[in-house]
Amino acid sequence: MNAHGADTAPIGEPVPVLAADRLRVERGGATVLDVPSLAVSGGETLAVVGPNGAGKSTLLLALATILKPAAGVVLFRGMPVGSGEAALPYRRRIAVAFQEPLLFDGTVAWNAAEGLRLRKVPAAEAARRAGEMLGKLKVSHLASRSARTLSGGEAQRVSLARAFAVDPEVIFLDEPFSALDPGSREGIVEDLETALRESGTTAVFVTHDRVDALRLGDRIAVMIGGRIAQVGTPDEVMNRPADWDVASFVGVETVLDAFVVAADAGTFVARAGASGTSGPAPTVEAVGTCGVGDRVLLCIRPENVTLSLPGGTGSSARNAFPGVISKVTPQGAVHRVAVDCGFLLSALVTTHAVVELGLVPGRTIVASVKATAIHAIRR
Amino acid sequence: MQMILDGLREALRLLVTLDPEVVRIVVLSLKVSGTATLVALLIGLSGGVALAFLRFPGRDIVVAAVNTGMGIPPVVVGLFVSILLWRNGPLGMLELLYTPTAMIVAQVVIATPIVMGISLAALQALPEKLRWQAVGLGASRLQTIWILVREARLPLLAAVMAGFGGVISEIGASIMVGGNIKGYTRVLTTATVMETSRGNFEIAIGLGILLLLLTFAVNATLTKIQQRKRPR
Known part of the structure; x- marks a missing residue:
């Protein structure tokens, strides 16, 4: 019998997994990000596109509480996540992967288990889950190799495996393919697509590549000059751009x-x-x-x-x-x-x-x- | 010329036969400088971490002071420690002057800025995004610091070795606060100076070779560490 009645969310309208409310980030006194509202539903991949310097990565860093906003809040399942150490419980339920693999100095298997170790998951269990993810990203054979010896594509696969291994409720991907050569890139996009679909993880995917955004995004947010100029389905954004800036960006x-x-x-x-x-x-x-x-x-x-x-x-x-x-x-x-x-x-x-x-x-x-x-x- | 050859031969004999006096000197040198390096590591690494991760008013001045300290002449350290530990000095009641402990204290003062300065540089040389990555994987503040210190472990080892290399080879402070007392505070450097002034070149050369081997080992390791690359 559940007598708590803790779930006070309004009936009908599902609470978004991730939301931003009046989020503003300043750098050197200037506003570099101004997002009045944004919501990401469960299982959805939100692709954030825009030209360089549009504030895409800043938005991702603010949503992941890596960067402290000047104003506004990030909401996780309807609750403010706080900032700094207060946001730790939230950060233990998400994971971030960047353009650079940013692997740690150790073996591939050890790298893939890092997020789980930080969450105090027992070693055997951590190794099992990390190994499983390395398999899904097709780098199991590298498990005992030192991270220092990997190629760019291999390292990025390990970085993605490390993020997925913690079974995050939201995964943040900041230009994960931008530093890769076309050869290794194609396969990784495909495997990431599969990993996202199979895990059903809610994702925020930052890219400057329209094709990647169309391919992976359930919805696309176009950022121009620190603001979200339009959010919509790929069809809406590509075929009915909200203004000239969006039109010129989406091609x-x-x-x-x-x-x-x-x-x-x-x-x-x-x-x-x-x-x-x-x-x-x-x-x-x-x-x-x-x-x-x-x-x-x-x-x-x-x-x-x-x-x-x-x-x-x-x-x-x-x-x-x-x-x-x-x-x-x-x-x-x-x-x-x-x-x-x-x-x-x-x-x-x-x-x-x-x-x-x-x-x-x-x-x-x-x-x-x-x-x-x-x-x-x-x- | 003959004198040098005789000296070398005698030096090798002393080393190979493990002459008790030479062994005693080497052991004390390692003990004093090793202990001093360990203490300097504790203080220097903590200070380096604090300077790398904390932002406080006057931080720039502290960093400048640490960098100055990295090149402080051991003789000056010896002077100040001597004054402090002098019988009538502020810490005279501890009766530490001319003891191995006094030498350790002086060497800690010399090695700490070296360890702190190199640790700070090593931590600051890590890519900023590495911190973001740690935080983005769910690391707490302490876990983040631990990850970054761990990632800088090789340059940090370099800091330790540079500190050790600095104190094992210094003489000014050791002779001033240790006094070069036979069997008690006589270390490699002070013994070399004394034996040379007495004309016992064979012993002096033997000690010199040992000191050279120690510093070579330190620098060879340092060089190897500096050649190592970070993962992508």
């Missing part, structure tokens, strides 16, 4: 300044404003609720632009812009093609299509975008 290549000339139920037509390009101002049809005369930013992602030859059957898209190819840049398996259609439109096409359509600078082409693939931000 919407073409951002058109336009004003609405016609509006109908759910769709509108906008004419591009003075954007410094040649020819008559093109009109673009997009989905969204806007009034005539509204100023909008139209965001067009390069992967949503289709290229076809003039006069061909082309696509069914209503926005078809004839233009001239100004530049073709190879990018791994795809090519980035810049088309001057009165405004500059960037398209991502496969190498196969580049050859088949003969996409070279100077060639006349039709670029099409579906109305639903254009995201409008009202100014």
